[in-house]
Amino acid sequence: MRDVKKFCFPKAALVAIALGFGTAPAVALDFGFAAPGAPDSFGARLRDASLSLSTAQAEGSTAQDLLAAAQADYGRLTGVLYAAGYYSGVVRIRVNGQEAASIPPLRAPDQIDRIDIIVERGPSFTFNRARVAPLTPGTKLPEGFATGQPAKGQLIGDATRTSITAWRDAGHAKADVDAQTVIADHATQSLDADITLDPGPRLRFGTLRIEEDARPSRVREARIREIAGLPTGRVYSPAERERAANRLRRTGAFRSVVMRDADTPNPDGTLDMRTQVVDAKPRRIGVGAELSSLEGITLSGFWLHRNLLGGAERLRLDAMIGGIGGDSGGEDFRLGARLDRPATFTPDTGAFLLANIEDNNEPDYSERKAEIGGGLTHIFSDQLTGEAGITYRYSEITDDLGNRELQHLLFPLRATWDRRDDPLNPTSGLYLDVSLTPFIGLDDDGGAGTRLYVDLREHVSFGENDRFTLAGRAQLGSVTGADIEDVPADMLFYSGGAGTVRGQRYQSLGVDLSPTVTIGGRSFLGFSGEVRTMVSDSIQAVVFADTGFIGQDAFGTGRGEWHSGAGIGARYFTAVGPIRVDLATPIGENAGENIELYIGIGQAF
Incomplete structure (x- = not known):
């Protein structure tokens, strides 16, 4: 770097210039900064540490403020030198030509016209x-x-x-x-x-002490201890302490959770944990909306209670209406309820009950169904979760196979491995969701089978400030076992639309058993790729391509077809996530002729 870098400006004008406003008359302040022989990167570190420079740039700074900042800079700049291994360095700071250290703090000049800082590194130790x-x-x-x-010096602290x-x-x-x-x-x-x-003595976990705030928690103390699952009696571990705090945070019942070690160990070699929790608002309401040129408008909403019975139980009621004004078979309705109870059997195991009713009017079928069931969830790690349950399902189906009523007992199993940095706007990390659902027919002719669905996503970013993001998605589905007429229509697979192949009509690809009979397939493959580019701090441009396959047989053999789509999109980033707008067209037949529009919140995947 050059030996001397000099800045001359009206002190009050600095902020005005940065904000683009005009300046009012002010006392001129000359600021000189020199680091002889230092490389640019080290000079930048010194300037970033200078309180004098930042104070001079602050609106309304007085001469007393500038003097105090200059005197504080001796220690701040010396700390930068020590951290880099320079222990013979010299820092000189002159205020109006006088060494700042020699000016009494309470006798600052009435006016400061010039500050000069010179930092000589000296030899490296x-x-x-x-x-x-x-x-x-x-x-x-x-x-x-x-x-x-x-x-x-920083190595000494690190070690x-x-x-x-x-x-x-x-x-x-x-x-x-x-x-x-x-x-x-x-x-x-x-x-x-x-x-x-x-090192001190080796300690074991003691009890969890709950320190009440001004407003005691609505969650019972016994439940707080059950949820935290502090391993009392086991050897102390900071990681175990953090896991206990995270269990409380995951419930959503608390706005804040602080867990600290007690100041002194107990005589028996245990160490208690001091815990403070602040309740979150018990109720929450949310709404959402999506728009597709063919599927129409989808509106959704939920009501959530985070502490229904005083044990951090979570009750969520969901409602959805879709297909409004669309051309996808008619309007769809859904009402659902789910009650989750954390820390059931073990601190990382939860229990749930659920009930759903749906009326789906799709292009190739209509189905009314009701479900009731329950199960267990388990958190294996911060990235890996699992769920298992049992559900009774009743379905009334009308499709090209005719009208029928089905009753099933489902045994859903699910595992999710999520290493993404942000679920709404992932820029890195892998996501894997695997669902396996064995089912048994309860009707006279029975029918048993298994449905498998896999969703794999990967995100990689590169370039300056991770400007570019590559996103890929692969989906796989298979239904084995029961005869086709014994499988509920929505457990079969279709392709086309926002969740599979953009640019193709919603659920436009199924299996044609005959010129007049079209049903869902037993197998599904889907692949999607996106290139996302930040064009400003709040706007992102996207190009994408999707392709999907529906097969008649469970393993993709026999009759089957592919279709594809591609397009461009934009994302506008808001506090609730990116607003998504995509335009897509089919690849191949009708390419460029049919254009589909998709609008929603969050990335497509």
Whole structure:
């Protein structure tokens, strides 16, 4: 970098210029900043640390403010030097030509016309001694914390924190620094860093102490302890403590959860946890809307109670009406209710009850159904969850096979592995959802089978500030076992529309058993790809292509067809997620002639 970088500006004008406003007359302030011989990157670090510069840019700063900032900069800039391994550096700060350190803090000049900062790094020091002890077995210190390496001050802090964390992970909750000696030898340009730790005793988890806020929680204390699942009696672990806090957060019943170690261990070698919770608002209402040029308008809404019975039970009522003004067979209706109870049997296992009624009028069938059931959920990790249940289902179906009534007992199993960074706008990470539903017919002629559905998504971003995102999706479905007329219509597969192949008409691809008989397929394959590009902070452009296959047989053999679509889209980012607008057309026949419009909230996948 150049030895001197100089800025001359009216002090009050800085903010006005940044905001694009005009300036009023103000006292002129000259600001000089120099770091002789330093590379640009290090000079930038020094300027970023300067409180004088940021104070000069602040609207309404007084001479007293500027002097206080200048005097604070000695320590701030010296800290930057030490962090980079420069212990002979010199910092000079002159205010109106006088060294800032020599000006009494309460006798600031009435007017400050000039501030000059000069930072001389001096030579780089190396470690003559780099020691942290004692260490728990297996502790790996930062690679640069070793004799002969540049003696960056930040490495000393990193090595100390790493060592203390390792002791705490091993159960020594009160591990801390016992003594420290850091000596810089300017003659040899070397540094001795000797840190002695006090691991303290190995502790076990004690009890969960719930500290009431001004407004006690509506969730019963016994349930708070059950949900947290603190492993009382087991060896202390910060990770276990965080898992207990996360279990409380996941319920949604609390706006805030803070869990801390007690200040002192108990005489029996246990350490209690101090917990404070703040309740979230118990009720919540949400609405949503989507628009497709063929499927019409879909409206949805829900009502949620987060603490129905005082044990963080969650009751959610859902309603949906779709196909309004569309050309997709008619209007669809859905009402559903689900009650979830966390911490049933184990802290990570929940129980649920559900009931749904639906009236679906699709292009190739209409179906009325009612379901009632229940089951268990389990959280295996922050990324992996599972669900298993049993459901009774009654269906009335009208399609090209005729009219029929079906009764089934379903045994749904589901596992979800979600490593995305943001469910509404993922830019990285993998998502995998697998559903396996064995079913048994309860009618006279019975019929048993299994439905499999897999949804795999991957997102990768690259470029400056991750400007570009590649998103891919693969879907697979299969129904085996029961005769086709014994399978509920919506458990078969169709392709076309927003969730499968954009640009193709909604559920336009099924299986033609004859010129007059079209039903859903037993197998489904779908592939989608998107390239998303940020064109501004709030607008994203998208190009995409989708393709889908529907087969008559469970494994994709025999009769089957493919169809595809492609298009362009835009995303406008809001506080509730990106608003999605897509325009798509079929690939192949009718390409460019039929245009479909899709509008919704959140990315397509």
